[in-house]
Amino acid sequence: MSSNALTDEQPVEVIKKFKFSTKGEKEEIEIAIPELMQPGYSFYSWTSSSVLAWFLWVQREKFIGKRILEIGCGTALPGILAAKFGAKVILSDSCTLPNTLKHVNRCCKKNNLEPGRDIDVIGLTWGILLKSVFDIGPIDYIIASDCFYDPSVFEDILVTVSFLLNTPTCDTSPVKFLFTFQNRSEDWCIDHLLQKWHLKCSKVSLACVRKLCPIDFNTLIKGHTIHLLEITKLP
Numbered sequence: 001m002s003s004n005a006l007t008d009e010q011p012v013e014v015i016k017k018f019k020f021s022t023k024g025e026k027e028e029i030e031i032a033i034p035e036l037m038q039p040g041y042s043f044y045s046w047t048s049s050s051v052l053a054w055f056l057w058v059q060r061e062k063f064i065g066k067r068i069l070e071i072g073c074g075t076a077l078p079g080i081l082a083a084k085f086g087a088k089v090i091l092s093d094s095c096t097l098p099n100t101l102k103h104v105n106r107c108c109k110k111n112n113l114e115p116g117r118d119i120d121v122i123g124l125t126w127g128i129l130l131k132s133v134f135d136i137g138p139i140d141y142i143i144a145s146d147c148f149y150d151p152s153v154f155e156d157i158l159v160t161v162s163f164l165l166n167t168p169t170c171d172t173s174p175v176k177f178l179f180t181f182q183n184r185s186e187d188w189c190i191d192h193l194l195q196k197w198h199l200k201c202s203k204v205s206l207a208c209v210r211k212l213c214p215i216d217f218n219t220l221i222k223g224h225t226i227h228l229l230e231i232t233k234l235p
């Protein structure tokens, strides 16, 4: 369970390094993610976050210069990587988790990204449309990794996403929600919620990651079943 209690004791920090390159190319970026050895979903980079980060990396031409909002970002590997390769990124996690938001800022600074200058960090709690949500401004993509981990939050996520998909984009194409999902139960389903909130969902192929990522795909997914999905608003 998530623990954000403010205590005097400093949790142990371990720096995890993620190197991004492409088969046959020289360009390389290293992202350093500080992980905290303490209970809480947001202080550890989940496997889904590497898969999403690799997808953004191999497709980066598409995302450079785009405005991307990451929700439930935790240690924010995908968003930080995107900011490093030239996207305009807003990272968000729950307003109710002050230590998580503090740690998101630390993750940015560890990669020489100054919050408020090179990247934005905001509190955004799923299912609650506070002023911060209305102030986000135009976005092109919403991204998330491993946020659909508990059916009790599925509708809250989709309420927020459904609202944000109506946000004006920086160009004429509609806002898209791209997210990685780790299949933890065959019983989980969001079809009724998609219908209720006028959304459509499709699977995005990870073939480009398999082809261009120098790490073997099965090593990357660590034995889990991970899908990349895209949600857009129904016309």
Ligand SMILES: C[S@@+](CC[C@H](N)C(=O)[O-])C[C@H]1O[C@@H](n2cnc3c(N)ncnc32)[C@H](O)[C@@H]1O
Residues within 6 Å of the ligand: 041, 042, 043, 044, 045, 046, 047, 048, 049, 071, 072, 073, 074, 075, 076, 093, 094, 095, 097, 100, 124, 125, 126, 144, 145, 146, 147, 149, 153, 156
């Ligand atoms: C399983 S973790 C995934 C973290 C990160 N995206 C990753 O893949 O490494 C789920 C994340 O959702 C955030 N979260 C949980 N409930 C939330 C809520 N109601 N509103 C916003 N974020 C929430 C947690 O703080 C945590 O960072």
